[in-house]
Amino acid sequence: MEKFDNVVLNSRAKYGQFYTDPNVGRLLVSRIETAAPNSVIDLGAGLGSLSMAASKKWKSASIVSVELDNLSYFSSLKGNHFHIYADALDYDLPNKIKNEYGEFDVALCNPPYTRPLWKPEYEKILEEAGLSETRGVPKDGRAELLFLAQNLRLTKNGGELGVIVPSGIITGERSLDIRKKLLDNYCVGSVVDLPRGVFSNTEAKAHILFLKKSSPYKKNIKLYEVKKEGGV
Numbered sequence: 563m564e565k566f567d568n569v570v571l572n573s574r575a576k577y578g579q580f581y582t583d584p585n586v587g588r589l590l591v592s593r594i595e596t597a598a599p600n601s602v603i604d605l606g607a608g609l610g611s612l613s614m615a616a617s618k619k620w621k622s623a624s625i626v627s628v629e630l631d632n633l634s635y636f637s638s639l640k641g642n643h644f645h646i647y648a649d650a651l652d653y654d655l656p657n658k659i660k661n662e663y664g665e666f667d668v669a670l671c672n673p674p675y676t677r678p679l680w681k682p683e684y685e686k687i688l689e690e691a692g693l694s695e696t697r698g699v700p701k702d703g704r705a706e707l708l709f710l711a712q713n714l715r716l717t718k719n720g721g722e723l724g725v726i727v728p729s730g731i732i733t734g735e736r737s738l739d740i741r742k743k744l745l746d747n748y749c750v751g752s753v754v755d756l757p758r759g760v761f762s763n764t765e766a767k768a769h770i771l772f773l774k775k776s777s778p779y780k781k782n783i784k785l786y787e788v789k790k791e792g793g794v
């Protein structure tokens with residue numbers, strides 16, 4: 563995790579604006595198993611790599627992106643895309659958008675790897691997703707966990723998530739507890755190890771975590787590796 567701490571400390575990107583390589587966006591979307599989702603959410607959508615890949619793959623799905631930074635642009639997205647300028651970590655976000663979009667079939671996310679100033683409502687977000695009281699997670703919690711939890715709250719039962727997480731969540735000793743909670747509460751399907759250099763301006767190491775919002779039923783979790791020269 564040291565790498566990420568340094569990234570946060572040294573970064574001029576105050577919201578964690580390390581944008582997703584479009585190839586990674588396409589890879590993530592290509593490995594989602596849901597054949598024809600009606601609705602897809604992209605929290606912290608940045609420059610829209612995930613939303614764009616989603617709208618290309620699922621032409622009739624509603625794609626909803628949420629982003630705090632008003633510099634984002636989504637010019638190449640078509641009519642099925644709805645952009646919300648909002649705080650993705652607002653506890654009430656699911657209620658606010660439920661009437662219009664319902665719960666989502668698929669959540670795609672490349673969260674910021676920052677440490678937002680702790681708010682009491684964050685505990686409720688983690689709690690509702692079954693990820694609270696995690697050993698080693700201080701009350702200045704990691705944005706990636708909060709985003710993961712918020713995505714779980716926004717996704718319908720049986721829905722699917724593909725989230726780009728710092729590798730520490732997958733391999734770090736400090737994240738043992740969070741891995742246990744994920745494995746106990748959700749169906750983790752596979753993990754894709756990404757090469758360094760997939761984000762602009764940082765060498766941060768990340769994995770894509772694929773899981774379903776359903777009870778665990780898979781015995782083996784497949785681990786894939788993306789080669790630097792391409793190919794999985």
Ligand SMILES: C[S@@+](CC[C@H](N)C(=O)[O-])C[C@H]1O[C@@H](n2cnc3c(N)ncnc32)[C@H](O)[C@@H]1O
Pocket residue numbers: 577578579580581582605606607608609610611612628629630631648649650651671672673674675
């Ligand atoms: C790693 S980047 C995501 C990149 C994006 N997938 C892309 O295609 O460029 C994380 C994004 O989350 C946004 N962000 C950070 N905190 C946020 C918040 N509380 N609510 C909404 N967006 C947030 C940042 O502005 C940034 O664009």
